[in-house]
Amino acid sequence: MVGLGRRIVLAIALAGIAGGAGCLNAWGQLPMPGSQSQAPNPLTDALATPGKILLYNLEAKFAKAVAKQGGAGFASWFATNGVVLGNGVAPVIGQVAIAQSATWSPKNYQLTWKPTGAWMNPSGDTGYTWGKYQTRTKDGNGNPINTSGRYITVWGKQPDGSWKVELEASANAPTQFGNCCKLPPQAQ
Numbered sequence: 001m002v003g004l005g006r007r008i009v010l011a012i013a014l015a016g017i018a019g020g021a022g023c024l025n026a027w028g029q030l031p032m033p034g035s036q037s038q039a040p041n042p043l044t045d046a047l048a049t050p051g052k053i054l055l056y057n058l059e060a061k062f063a064k065a066v067a068k069q070g071g072a073g074f075a076s077w078f079a080t081n082g083v084v085l086g087n088g089v090a091p092v093i094g095q096v097a098i099a100q101s102a103t104w105s106p107k108n109y110q111l112t113w114k115p116t117g118a119w120m121n122p123s124g125d126t127g128y129t130w131g132k133y134q135t136r137t138k139d140g141n142g143n144p145i146n147t148s149g150r151y152i153t154v155w156g157k158q159p160d161g162s163w164k165v166e167l168e169a170s171a172n173a174p175t176q177f178g179n180c181c182k183l184p185p186q187a188q
Contacts, residue, residue, distance in 0.1 A: 051120025055127045058155060058163050059115045066111055071102030074111070079156060079164035087149075087172045110136040113151060125157040126166075133170060149173045 065073030075098045078084075084092040084101075092101050113133035120127035130152040137145050154167040 049120065051124060051127055052118045055118040055120060055129050055155060056115060059129050063113060067106060070106040070109065071104040075099035075102045077165050079158065079166050082165050083167045085169035087170065108137060128152055128154045147172055
């Protein structure tokens with residue numbers, strides 16, 4: 001039954017990402033690179049719950065590992081059967097495959113993120129966070145390449161009591177439309 005509950009959580013979470021991906025007004029301001037996730041304060045946040053605070057703290061530890069270790073830190077937080085879903089690429093399934101694909105150094109590629117929300121199921125063994133992320137790297141000529149978007153991380157409590165990432169999915173922010181959608185002037 002737990003497997004069915006996790007699949008339902010995943011379906012709801014993915015529907016939330018898909019539904020919000022096309023909404024340009026929902027993107028807001030990204031946090032400054034290097035900012036740390038902070039758990040909600042139960043004294044000032046009426047929606048703070050122990051589950052939400054736990055998930056924010058997990059995200060902060062996950063982000064710290066990635067900032068320090070790059071791809072190795074990223075992969076280390078995944079469950080054995082974890083999944084990464086990225087833009088325009090095949091899913092990466094399994095912690096070993098994730099480790100083999102996440103080979104970046106924090107010196108050459110920076111991934112930062114900050115959760116803007118979290119939810120924990122009533123039994124306290126599965127939850128998810130969502131928010132905004134930013135990546136920074138350089139192309140072969142040394143020109144900066146920055147991307148941003150939204151993500152969702154599904155967390156699961158493991159049999160040994162530890163928490164691991166079951167699924168991480170991200171969607172790049174839409175590019176600015178600029179002149180792409182304007183009709184050319186008509187010749188007279």
